[in-house]
Amino acid sequence: MRPVQADLSVPFVARLASHGDRAALVTPAGTVTYSELAARVADVADRLGPTRRLVLVAGANEVDPIVTYLAALSAGHPVILVPGDNPGNLAAVRDAYDPDVVHDAAGLVERRDGTAHELHPSLALLLSTSGSTGSPKLVRLSAENVEANAAAIASYLGIRPEDVAATTLPMHYCYGLSVINSHLLAGASLLLTSLSVVDACFWEQFRTHRATTLAGVPYTFDMLDRVGFADMDLPSLRYVTQAGGRLAPGRVRRYAELGRRRGWDLFVMYGQTEATARMAYLPPDLALRSPSAIGVPVPGGSFSLEPLPEMPLARDGAVDVGELVYDGPNVMLGYAETPADLALGRVVASLRTGDVARRTADGLYEVIGRRSRFAKVFGLRIDLDEVERVYADEGVVACCADGDDRLVLAVSTQAAPVDPDRVAAIAKAHFGLPRGAVELCAVPEVPRLPNGKPDHRGIVALAAHRPPTAASPGSSAGADAAGLRALYGGVLNRSEVADDDTFVTLEGDSLSYVEMSLRLEEALGHLPAGWHVTPIGELARAAADARAAADARAAGPGPGRRTGLLGPVGRRLSGRAGRLRSLEANVALRALAIVMIVGSHANLFVLLGGAHVLLGVAGFNFGRFHLTTAPRRDRVRHLRTSVARVAVPSAVWIGLVAAFTPGYSWTNPLLLNGVLGPRAWTEPAWHYWFIEALVYTLLALTLMMALPLVDRAERRWPFWLPMMLAGLGLLTRYEVVTVMGGDVIHRANVAFWLFALGWATVKATAPWQRVLVSASVLVTVPGFFDDPARDALVAAGLLALVWVRALRVPAWAARAAGVLASASLYIYLAHWQIYPHLEDRFPLLATVLALLGGIVLWQVAERATDRLAPYLGRARGLLRRRAGAVRRAARRRTPGPIEPVRNRVTG
Incomplete structure (x- = not known):
């Protein structure tokens, strides 16, 4: 010793x-x-x-x-x-x-x-x-x-x-x-x-x-x-x-x-x-x-x-x-x-x-790989660290491991869903690996060692014991976790869905929200509050707990027992109880507004102001689905996608219409009529003013949210930022500042304050904030249209956003409202070409056919989008790769000067 x-x-x-x-x-x-x-x-x-x-x-x-x-x-x-x-x-x-x-x-x-x-x-x-x-x-x-x-x-x-x-x-x-x-x-x-x-x-x-x-x-x-x-x-x-x-x-x-x-x-x-x-x-x-x-x-x-x-x-x-x-x-x-x-x-x-x-010549050292981090895949010698760097340059955060005969990639779904086609395309383009040589593991969290570093052995084991993937779109989905993952994947067109994903993290938006809410209510039997930000696993567990509690109540002794939905008595009553469904106020407003727009144009009735209510609803959905806790870059990417989902089908449809209909010009399919078109209302040039106003507004806000200062301000003051923007919008509403003039009530810069107030409604969590938004509506809307009835309708719609979260309506009404709300963009696009042929003699038929025509166009567009999605994903990947190569080449050509440091490297 x-x-x-x-x-x-x-x-x-x-x-x-x-x-x-x-x-x-x-x-x-x-x-x-x-x-x-x-x-x-x-x-x-x-x-x-x-x-x-x-x-x-x-x-x-x-x-x-x-x-x-x-x-x-x-x-x-x-x-x-x-x-x-x-x-x-x-x-x-x-x-x-x-x-x-x-x-x-x-x-x-x-x-x-x-x-x-x-x-x-x-x-x-x-x-x-x-x-x-x-x-x-x-x-x-x-x-x-x-x-x-x-x-x-x-x-x-x-x-x-x-x-x-x-x-x-x-x-x-x-x-x-x-x-x-x-x-x-x-x-x-x-x-x-x-x-x-x-x-x-x-x-x-x-x-x-x-x-x-x-x-x-x-x-x-x-x-x-x-x-x-x-x-x-x-x-x-x-x-x-x-x-x-x-x-x-x-x-x-x-x-x-x-x-x-x-x-x-x-x-x-x-x-x-x-x-x-x-x-x-x-x-x-x-x-x-x-x-x-x-x-x-x-x-x-x-x-x-x-x-x-x-x-x-x-x-x-x-x-x-x-x-x-x-x-x-x-x-x-x-x-x-x-x-x-x-x-x-x-x-x-x-x-x-x-x-x-x-x-480097500046005396600094840069680690570019590991001697032991090499794999032999399909006869090719692959530097695994280089693989991770390439994927990072392409915007994919991947951890890479040697799976003997294949390359194993663990990609987290935390920030965004994983596109398997794009992952495989990157491996092919940069390393010459065929699709079968790449094993993709899309996981909520990359396996890590206790010190926080990636667990490469764990990644290989994960690939060897992969759980079954989510069911393909269109398969039946129950209320268990697997069923809900399949449901979300089908509605949102996502191949990889995890239990900790939510509707928001899967980049759902107002266009998919309605269908998702209706399908989810069918699966769960009710629509939980805050479901769009609740992880799928929690929704499944809550549904299982509810079923267990209902079964326990149904099986309990005593004449006074209450029966759950799954019990014998509950099943007898399910037909009666099932007639009522929860319908969220913003969905109901979208459905009512599009019906008011079409019905008023077809001379069935006169209820003007529906499009301006839709601007407020769009602001509500903007605050709800886009201003999440995600990093700024993810927010902006999500916003860009949503703008494209409105602008691209609109431009395609309007372009087809303009090619065969007199009165339209090249400014219409480019959505530039509000900037370059006639100042006063002119038929049919101004038909699509609402589309332009919505796209302009979303584009402006996308650019704003790309600024770190604005992003930080929104996170710090989520209620006050839209209220401040609404206040700035009032400068054009009251013509303190005039931009272009003309048909002002249909211009994006003038009507923007309605969008901002809709945005503020979803951020108004305290009673006093709701009161403040309501007071703003009641003070600023009257007089805007010089039509008391129209003022009252728009004000009522915005106040409903503030104070009404959901309605109990018959099941058939909830389904109908869901379809109308989901198809509202396409109904607005198509109705201009349908109702004029019937409005004088058959206004009801003109209204119904315009609504149905828009629904058909919606379904055609959705199916076309599903068919084109893989090709669009590959095209985006190619553009990103080329942009990354250009950036890397530029960095190599123009190295920045390095200031000398006191502790110089000795070789």
Whole structure:
């Protein structure tokens, strides 16, 4: 048994008491000062005793595991860190290495008085190589490694004693551990939390304790995007660090720009467990100019490039390519795979990282692949990292693995549905792989290791055990999860639908909303509130619970029992109960408005104002379906698609009509009559004013929402932004500002305020907000048309949007309203060519035939769209690939200047 020697301890741990009463660990239960922490560390060190022993610590972002870890380091006891939330991992490492002391959820347990191992004097810390569970292969680190890397990180980050770092990463993971070590070395504070960044309580703690530091792996940044991090008010945040895998250059640039606007720095870092944690960092001022680079070595370290047998050291101008080799005081002693290896000393001098890198003329390094990340597919040698980069350039976030005879791609459906045709087309175009060589796994979440990195073995296993795909469109769908997935896939034309998808995340819009709501009510028996933002799995579980409760009530004893829909009595009553259905107010308004438009034009009755009510409904649907929590780029893409769904069929139809009908000009199919056509109402040139007004409005808002400033404003003030825009729209409504003049009530810029008020209705969640919108309607609508009846009808429609969410109507009425609302665009397009032939003698027949003609046109257009969808997807993919190639070529031709940095790379 070897006694502890003073020089085996890690220096920064021995200095804990020197920081006095500064806060060291901040927890929900209170604060532990450095003096208190040093005392607790000393107590545990005394308990560990004078003989060096192997200590196994189940890591957690809590006080006790950190104290035991520090106590072992301070007293020279080698410590193994494993995940504290994985009993299987803990048991596997315990069985493999037979530690003398174990600290887990049960506390500190001494398994023997002395030690069963021969422990090398330099050994201080053992960490897993990859985060994989139960792996016996550990990285052996010395006290010098731990101290040197913590000091280097504290130096280049400029950690101050007043800094507070939130523990967003696991303690057992080298990145998370480096945050702990570097901040304790600098006398800074640690905000101990195990909450995820998607948890609102995490951000409450972050603000309460004025945290300054946020660390994340690429997956963390995915979650930050989901929770709207870009719009959060975090005045204490000083810098954000990223490591644990490559962050796409576009996202590096986006977060660097965000930090510049918000007053914090982004540090992109590169490292491996074999180098204790960090080997390189990208100074914040270079993140915008060189977002794909790993930067410069950490203080005390250096890089060189070694020739590769499969890729000889190449020179392309001033660019070197080879395997990246690192030298520095933080390079590991070597690996351990058995307890006997704990007696070994240093067997590694330089660290061959296994990464293929290039050095640019500016002295920066960029990792471009892994030596081991190659696959042989259909006789072709494929660089898997290059595959992921190509898909990222094409806008597809994919994790790639070697499936022996095929390429396995795991693509998350979180941000958008997956287009299998496009995924296969990219593989064919860039790598020459046929469709059968690519195995696509569309999943809600990409499998990940405990450290947040993609689990490539898990991805291969996922492909080997793929669950059955959703039923094809048109198949029967029940209320179970599989049935609902098939239903959503059929209505929304999606081949991949997951349980955590919603109508909104699948990019449903107002054109598909009506059919989806009616079909869903048929499947569930009712239409749940907020169904469009409720995950499919939750809808299925709620339906199952409702059926179980109904069956229990039906089977219960006693004459007074109430019978559910599935019970015997319920089935007898289902015909009567089924006559009433829930019909949402906006759907009813769309159906009524289109009937009013057609009936008034056909001289069946006079109820004017239906098209202006539809503008308000369009605003309602805009706020409901497009202004979700999705990232800005996804919002804009969804908006562009919706604009196209209105503009393209309208332009096609109007173009056909103009070719055979006198009175139309070239401005009509191009939807430019409102800009270039006659100023006053002229038949038939102004027939399609509503289409133009809707397209102009949506295009303008799409451009606005593409601006980060407007996107942030909408997320921060979702109610006040449309109210402000409505106020601006009143400048043209009251002719304070006049644009073009003429037939003003049919111009987009004049009628826009109605759209904005419709948008505000869906964001008016508080009673006072609804009252404010209602007052705005009652004050601004009267007098607009110089027709009290028309004013009253439009005002009533907008007020119904504010105060009425759903109606109970007969089932036949709900179905009829659903069809009319779904076909409303096509009815509006077609009715101009149908009713004039019958309006004088048969106004009722003219109205009915115009409605039916629009419904037929709707069905024809929907089927044509389904037929053309695969070809359109491939065309979009080709355009994206060509645009990406042009952008990459432009970047290669015009490299930006790189400012010199103090810590130059040494080769």
